[in-house]
Amino acid sequence: MRSLPARRLATTTAVLLAAGTVLATAGPALAHVTVQPGTAQQGGYTAVSFRVPDESDTASTTKVEVNFPTDHPVASVSTQPLPGWTATVEKSKLATPIKTDDGDSITDAVSKITWTADATGKIGPGQFQEFKVSLGPLPTDTDQLVFKALQTKDDGTVVRWIDEAKDGQPEPQHPTPVLKLTKAGAAASPAADNHQMTASQDSSKSAAASSASSDSTARTLGVVGIVVGVIGAALGVAGLRRKGASS
Structure with a gap:
């Protein structure tokens, strides 16, 4: 039969182990790839940053791929130069051309941007980098844009940030970056x-x-x-x- 101190020691040990497990699983969840800021106005132009942290203890990030939605394409996309990184922009043909305000038709749009680091541009363990992009006009027929991303490390590891969050379910381990879109010219609420x-x-x-x-x-x-x-x-x-x- 265990003594009371022995029971207390066993209980304390179990609690500490459980807490350690929670912290171990919660740690990586804090290092998501995100869009900053997370909201923009429908129909407008904006500049955003894809914030990429390196959650590894030993490996550095050498490549970041961000896929642009082709179901809600953006006509104009441009990248901001970043020392130590080279940006490659890929375009795809659109199933439905985009009509501009001038009456012209845009038949292709950016479908992916890949940033590749040189020897000086790697994102080291515990660090992060922001990849800035200007884009617009933003679509008016959706309330969000989903940017699925891949993060490649110098040890060959590829982290796939492609899981979409769903209402009423826990946040996925590798959520995809999302830009929320708000209605243009939204009036202030009665409460305000x-x-x-x-x-x-x-x-x-x-x-x-x-x-x-x-x-x-x-x-x-x-x-x-x-x-x-x-x-x-x-x-x-x-x-x-x-x-x-x-x-």
Whole structure:
């Protein structure tokens, strides 16, 4: 039969092991490939960064491939030069051409961008890099763009960031980068309007109260000044009478 201290030691050990397991599995989940910022406006142009961390303890990242959605293509895509990296842009023919505002048709669009590092550009363990892209106009027929990505390490490992998150389910181990799209010219919510009105009313009330307080203070000081003046005059008259009586 185990003693009470032995049971406590066994329980504590089990708790520590469980906590270690949770931390071990949660660690890699913090090193996702993401789009920054995560939201943009439908129909507009924007600049985003694909943020790529290296979650390995020993291997460095040497190549990053980002696939662009062809079901919701973007007509104009350009990369920002990044020292130590070379960007290669691939285009694909579109099943349905994109109509521009000028009436022209775009028959192909960017389908993938591959960044390859030279000897100075690797993303080392515990580091991250941002790959900046300008794109637009953003589609208006969807609320998100999905960019499936592949991350290659110098030890031959390939991390596939292609798993799409689903409502009501745990986040996948390697979620795909997603850019959320919002409606253009979205009006402020009634709650926001009410909040602004309340803030304005509170500000007006505060200003009125401050003004009333200032007026009250001024009146009080005026009355005090009159009283002091009357007392001074009375003392002056009394002094003159005393002086006349003594002479």
